[in-house]
Amino acid sequence: MRRSGRWGAAAAVIVVACMMLILPLWQLADWHRTRAEQEDTLELLYQVADFQMELLGSTLGDAAQLKSVGQLNEWKQSAYAVGFVHDRLSQAVGNRDLPRLESVNALLQWIMRVQVGGDRTLRQEESELLKETAQRFRSMAETYAKLMDGGSIREGARSRLVQEDGELAALILKKLK
Structure with a gap:
């Protein structure tokens, strides 16, 4: 036993x-x-954000044909979608690793301010700002397309995106004052 x-x-x-x-x-x-x-999951969310950036880029490509403030509604919707999806991606990876796109928020503020007065013809300086914004945003969209690789942020593309975003935000915010 x-x-x-x-x-x-x-x-x-x-x-x-x-x-x-x-x-x-x-x-x-x-x-x-x-x-x-x-x-x-991060990669899929990034793909959605990149797709929204492409859509906004193609919407902004029509800047030369805009004649009235009312035509900015499509820009506003696209910019809102980009801001929304990018903010979710930023929260998912960490706000320090991927900051907000301040230029998109500035563009939304500018559009809303311009539209407050109702539908009217765009002024010369407003049309010029839209063309400049479209050109700079295309560059940002190209940078955004290189931002992630296998679920991780590429530091070079992130730094470039932050710089381009800051420059575009400063340009737009200067017009808001």
Whole structure:
């Protein structure tokens, strides 16, 4: 009887030791799988944001044909969509790693201010700002397309995007004053 008690205790020790080895390995594998799923989700969110940037870029491409303030509604909707999706992406990766697009927010403010007076013909300086904004935004959209790789932010593209965004935001905000 004593002999079977020793084997039982040894078996219990072996089972506990195996559990102590297997459980951390199991948790590590689960953590890795969860991280891979998170990277996939970030990549999909980035693709949506990049698509919205492309749409806004194509909408802004019509800047030369705009004649009235009422025609800015499509710009406003596209800019809002870009801002919304980019803010969600920024929150997902961390606001420090990917800051907000201040130029998009500035463009929305400018459009709303211009539209407050109702539908009217665009002024010369407003048309020039729209053309300049369209040109600079195309460059931003190209940079945005290179922003992420496999769920991680490319630092060079991020720095360039922050610079281009800041310059465009400053241009628009100067017109708001």
